[in-house]
Amino acid sequence: MHPGSVPSCIEGTFERSIGVKAALGSGAFPALDLNDALGLCARGDRAALRAIYDREASRMLGVAMRLLRRRALAEEVVHDTFVQVWQKAGSFDPGRGDGRTWLYAILRNRALNILRGESRTEYVDDFEPMNLASEEEGVEAALLRLSDAGQLRRCLERLEPARRQAVALAYLHGLSHGELAGRLGVPLGTVKSWIRRSLLALRECMA
DNA sequence: GTGCACATTAGTTTTATGGG
DNA sequence: CCCATAAAACTAATGTGCAC
Numbered sequence: 001m002h003p004g005s006v007p008s009c010i011e012g013t014f015e016r017s018i019g020v021k022a023a024l025g026s027g028a029f030p031a032l033d034l035n036d037a038l039g040l041c042a043r044g045d046r047a048a049l050r051a052i053y054d055r056e057a058s059r060m061l062g063v064a065m066r067l068l069r070r071r072a073l074a075e076e077v078v079h080d081t082f083v084q085v086w087q088k089a090g091s092f093d094p095g096r097g098d099g100r101t102w103l104y105a106i107l108r109n110r111a112l113n114i115l116r117g118e119s120r121t122e123y124v125d126d127f128e129p130m131n132l133a134s135e136e137e138g139v140e141a142a143l144l145r146l147s148d149a150g151q152l153r154r155c156l157e158r159l160e161p162a163r164r165q166a167v168a169l170a171y172l173h174g175l176s177h178g179e180l181a182g183r184l185g186v187p188l189g190t191v192k193s194w195i196r197r198s199l200l201a202l203r204e205c206m207a
Numbered sequence: 208g209t210g211c212a213c214a215t216t217a218g219t220t221t222t223a224t225g226g227g
Numbered sequence: 228c229c230c231a232t233a234a235a236a237c238t239a240a241t242g243t244g245c246a247c
Binding site for chain 2: 106187188193197
């Protein structure tokens, strides 16, 4: 989340109007057209964003609460949604759909992302078969923690050090190929080749 | 062995639609 | 009208083949 990127007309109002009540509700801007307001947002009109917020925030909070069942998370999702609306209003095309549909789709996606993230976290918390490496821990140290007698470790030790490091960073630290390329200072294609050939070698070694 | 180009897969966002 | 869900569109990451 980027708290600083939300316009000041919105920052700070969440605590007040979400926390206390749906202060302004739908009556404050009875004639507000969401599509028009989003168009104004795209042109940097903070008052338009504020108007959307005043009219929709309480209802959005209700939707988020139903999905997440936790007020703090729901408020965070509503906040995130308005940050995104502010940043991406330019990409909204009224000809392709209704502004409200767009707004609530963003909200729902944010909430679902949080739900997915939580279930992943819970799963990882329960799952500790190898006690994988922390970022601070060296790659070689992490490999040493694999069972001494393990066939995998013996096979890894047979790899050339640079390849072994690439495999370890990818599968123990969870780095993407792109991150590996940057960290190791080699082209992306080379990283892929190293990983691929190393995995083939490991498969052959362990067969 | 390297690195590029293309294919495939997975994940995310956006839109449309149907039920309550 | 509101909301949930399915489907489509889009994006990023990964995997593979091949020329050099």
